[in-house]
Amino acid sequence: MRSDSPVHRGDQATPGDDALVTVRAGTLRGRREHGLTVLRGVRYATAARFSPPVPEQPWSGVRDAVQHGGVSPQPQARPGSAGGRPEIGAQSEDCLNLTIVTPAADGARRPVIVWLHGGSYRSGAGSWDRYRTDRLAREGGVVVVSVNSRLGALGYLSAPGVSPGNLGLLDQIEALRWVRDNAAALGGDPDNVTLVGQSSGAHSIACLLGVQQARPLFRRVVLQSPPLGLGLGGAPDTGRLGERFLARLGVDPRQATLEQLLTAQQAAEKDLSGRGFTPAYGPVSGADPLPGAPGWLAACRAGAADLDVVLGTTRREMAYFLAGGPISQRVPLVGRAVENGVIGMVTWTAFTRPTLRFARLLAGAGARVFMYGIDGAASASPYRAGHCSDLPWLFGDADAWAQVPMLAGQSWDDVTGHGRALRQAWLSFAAGGGAALTAHGWAPYDGRRAAVHRFGR
Template sequence: MTDTVGPRTEVLRTGPIRYATAERFGRPRPVPDDDPRPASGEIAPQPPSRLDFVMGPPADVHPQGEDCLNLSIATPARDAGARPVLVWLHGGGFSSGAGLMDWYDGGVLAAEGDVVVVSVNYRLGALGYLLLDGVSEGNLGLFDQVEALRWVHTHIAAYGGDPTDVTVLGQSAGGISVRLLILMELPEARGLFRRAILQSAPLEITARPAAESHALGRYFADALGTDPRTADLPALLAAQGETARHHLRGAGRRMEPAFIPVEGVGPVPAPGGPPGDGVRGLDVLYGWNADDMIVFMGEDDDAAVRTREVYEEPLTRHAERLARAGARVHAYRVDWRPAGSPLGAAHCLELPLLFGTRDAWRSAPMLGSTPREETERLGRALRSAWLGFARTGTFDGLPAPLTDGPVPGPS
């Protein structure tokens, strides 16, 4: 494996920075360069994560509010270095999480790889993905992500980054978002990144047909009992929770959120179409964790079978389509099972390795009794692989014990 990681240096952390503003249920608007207001530091309104039993509850607390279109930046220097840029889109089932959380501090990546790391907030739940006639057009969280990438394209040179050398990466719902960003045909979304990394993206639930989303939107409005445009946030979150329970009772799919991207609406293409011309020449790294589905298991589920059905097979099919359209694709699989953890190579396991934010992950049950030294050693190996891909578009695989055998890729 090519070692792209140099000695660790000090980094500058900047943020929160407001990259856009939006009225409730409106599309984001770029922030004028002369806007004097400081960023709020808010994250999207959200309930507690349903994966606290895997990741542990976050150690840091941020204010929640609708002025949440903020990002943070970690950079070795604000100079003319023209470094590769990594833009992170967090997971959380389109209903929880935030780029501003300490989990996703890009400082270690920036220092080890001499890169610029941008971590992005975007709207979640009903505020980001409600589809309801006369109220919300849907997919607003995806419009937020596009606006964040446009901000990076315009401003990142001032933070030591190269706007022509951007890798967008995301995990779980963030990985689904990366897939949709790849496929978007919006003129304003073109040319904003040259490489993409999809981590444990459950592509079988990428987007929902508009008719189903409309029905859930109407249920949400009935559960809310008042105008969504003026309701207070606790009421919105309560109705969102009731809609999620209704969806689970009807659909029976435990891991599928009530509010997700909608097919054929705004930036999301209709299903079944071929990838656009923008895919040609794109470098893509995708993969999954060997026991991803263990945290979403039903009573009669087999974790290995469901991981193959939900992650491996859809990701591989997607990679095959991208390769036929002219992308260069690479696959990985994380097989490492931490000592003392009953969760194995669970969903989210690669995150503390990727970010190296040890204190933020110190109470994560998925890490079991693994000594900090081992987590750091494996993290350096995984970060080296990701940074090498971000710099060159090549990927030499992961060493044992991160991976213990050949990884199936596109045929």
């Protein structure tokens, strides 16, 4: 962003009053910050390495919830990423925790939004500063819960006798159970939970729509840029990845250090680099809790009748990964045109077309489906309207998004202004579902005609 962007200091650094919140398992000490109650590092479960999560047990006394908890061990962002290099935070296997922002833990029944971050199932954290949810909580009077869960090999390794796979999905389900059980104590409505995810977070939601035990835990979903072209993980790829990971590790995976695990994880990814942009680690079909593909499709259809869905993509998803690459660098004019053609083609194949197909599937089964598209804002950045370009419209502040290449040429006022309509739409949807969007001029998708609501024109 331009250096003249107004600076907004993070709430975490601002002193505030203690806020005691009693949830089902015990009492938490959070902070009252700028008119909001904020709880950080709230543990919802624990898990031994390569084992399913176990719900957090009751405690006595008051537990501090003023500092962020650990984030799943992960590698640094790749150099030159359009999203810059965000802070990672303290990495720990004890990473099953939540960040909660609420107008007040007062017993009111406000809409609840649960946020699942992206990051190709290998990086990210709901507790990152760039995902701070103050704006949403304040503008919409909603409770927002951001989830940290296991990633990479710790969350998605599938290797017989070592890890069953899909542990990260089980973590997310456990987090949703915690929200259901404690929403009322946070000033939220446990019967009005909207699950929002972006990229692999949106892909997770698509997976959870086909998991029977997960469906009662949320009422509505928003899928931002779901990479549905990935499909569901199949045994041949996941089995080979597990074999390569164990070969690269070379020691007992239960006794290995985190550094050894991450090194082996990245080495196994490189061994399978022919997968292109497909994440090496991710959900595995047929492993608990995810049924095989036929069962997943049947469960998606069976649970669609009482579901409200918003889903969409950005106009140039693949620009995040490809813009300004070797093609355009070597031959600036012709190369740029070729690069843009590749961006458009792969965006259609990996994102737009499979998203339309999933919308058609859900609408045909009785879900109330609404589609959107992000056109982006005028920008000097070659990444405009690329993957992740909608995230600063919703989350974080000027400090968190400073010096991020995809925002080049925009001030923070530009960003918040462009995102206002998107925030209002998501907040209206969380409060009133599809009826609220229809009242604001959205046309539902009927499975035949793609009525796409556009943002950022």
